[in-house]
Structures are given as C-alpha cells and as structure tokens.
Amino acid sequence: MRTATAPARNPYASTKQIDLIRSLASDREPIEGWELVKPLVDSGKVPPGVARLAIDRFFKSPYRTTAKLEAGFYSLHEYIYEVRISEAGRAYALEIFLNEVGKVCREIARGVVRDLRPEHALTIEEAMAFGRETGSCCICGRVLTNPESIEKGIGPICEQRF
Secondary structure (H helix, E strand, O other): OOOOOOOOOOOOOOHHHHHHHHHHHHHEOOOOOHHHHHHHHHHOOOOHHHHHHHHHHHHHOOEOOOOOOOOEEEEEOOEEEEEEEOOOOOEEEEEEEEOOOOOEEEEEOOOHHHOOOHHHEOOHHHHHHHHHHHOEOOOOOOEOOOHHHHHHOOOHHHHHHO
16 A cells, blocks of 8 residues: 655745845844854755744844934945935935936935945035036036036035035
C-alpha cells in the first residue's frame, strides 16, 4: 500500500519575508532581540516563526528618528538638497539639480533625509558657488540676470533670506 507524502517544507522564511525584515529594519527603530535575529537575516536562514515575530514587532516599532532637521538647504556628497516639512511634521528632501536644458529642478530624493544632519546645512558660500557654476539661484531656482547677482551667485532677496 502506498501512502502520500507531504512535500518537503522549507525550514526557512521566504526571500520576500527576509527582504521585508531588511526593509523594516532600515526604516524602523530596532526591535527587542534584533541582535540575535540580524545574523540569521544576514545569512538568509531565518526560521518562519522567528520571521513572523520579527515582522510583527517591526510593524509595531516606531519609524527611526532622523536627526532633527529644520526646513532649509543642505549639502551632502556634492549634492544640494532642500528639506521641507510636511503637514504631518515629517521632513523630506528634494534634490536640486540642473536638467539637460540648464534649468534648476527639484526632485524627491527618497531616503536621503535619513542621512542628512544639521551639520550638513548649506553655507551661503556653497549656495553662491552653485549659482556661479550654473547661472541660477539654488534657493529660488531663477536664472541670475543682474551682473552683481551673477558675480555673487545669488540674488539679493535670497541672500537676505539665507
């Protein structure tokens, strides 16, 4: 007599579960016991029960606190960012760059706000250098037309606001 055998069960969590744990670990505050779970996640060999527990705990864990940033301009790794504060009170960053036709543009820079610190605040000298290099003000994005503003790299209104 033949008996049916159940298919072999994978003793480890799925790749999707492990990827979710990694993502949550980067966005959320550490959970209790993370120092024991992290090596398992790094090896890709997380028992399913441990994976479910870690995921549940991470979803209950608050988001990582980023350095207290004020709205303003920041420089990191030779890029310039504008940090804004949403209505919900969360900081987010916009990268400031020149597009292919030389116009100053802003685009959401996902995750960058976690790396920015108050000491990365843009200096007036850095803002002026951007303006001299591009011919546009990095604060408001306008093309500099006044000879004095072109030489400085920033317009008089933005210089006062800075």
